[in-house]
Amino acid sequence: MNFLKKNIWTICSWAFVLTLLAADSFAAGEGSSLMTTAQTKATNVFQSVKTITFIIGGFGLIGIAYQAIIGKVKWSWFAGLAVGLALLAAAGAIVEYATGASGYSGSDSKTGLGDTFSTGSTYK
Numbered sequence: 075m076n077f078l079k080k081n082i083w084t085i086c087s088w089a090f091v092l093t094l095l096a097a098d099s100f101a102a103g104e105g106s107s108l109m110t111t112a113q114t115k116a117t118n119v120f121q122s123v124k125t126i127t128f129i130i131g132g133f134g135l136i137g138i139a140y141q142a143i144i145g146k147v148k149w150s151w152f153a154g155l156a157v158g159l160a161l162l163a164a165a166g167a168i169v170e171y172a173t174g175a176s177g178y179s180g181s182d183s184k185t186g187l188g189d190t191f192s193t194g195s196t197y198k
Contacts, residue, residue, distance in 0.1 A: 138152050
């Protein structure tokens, strides 16, 4: 047990590297690479987290509206929530601009992250 406690990071690192190597060899048989698979998975995770965060942000806005009704608004919370949601909404467009995929939005997007501000958005 003492060996496991002292070497947990080494064991986890080796397990991660072996998983990457195995995933690459399995994915190569299907005509896709590890990076293509990773990009697809990361895009799916980003879209899901974005949706969940918008829902939680909506509850935050309801809470701040309630505070406004009773006269106890904390404007720093409102500013933080507003800026955070705006950055999250623009994150897909920022990544596409930084990667050189600008000019694409919606389903034509190269990265698939979408642009929440445009009408052709992939956000649902």
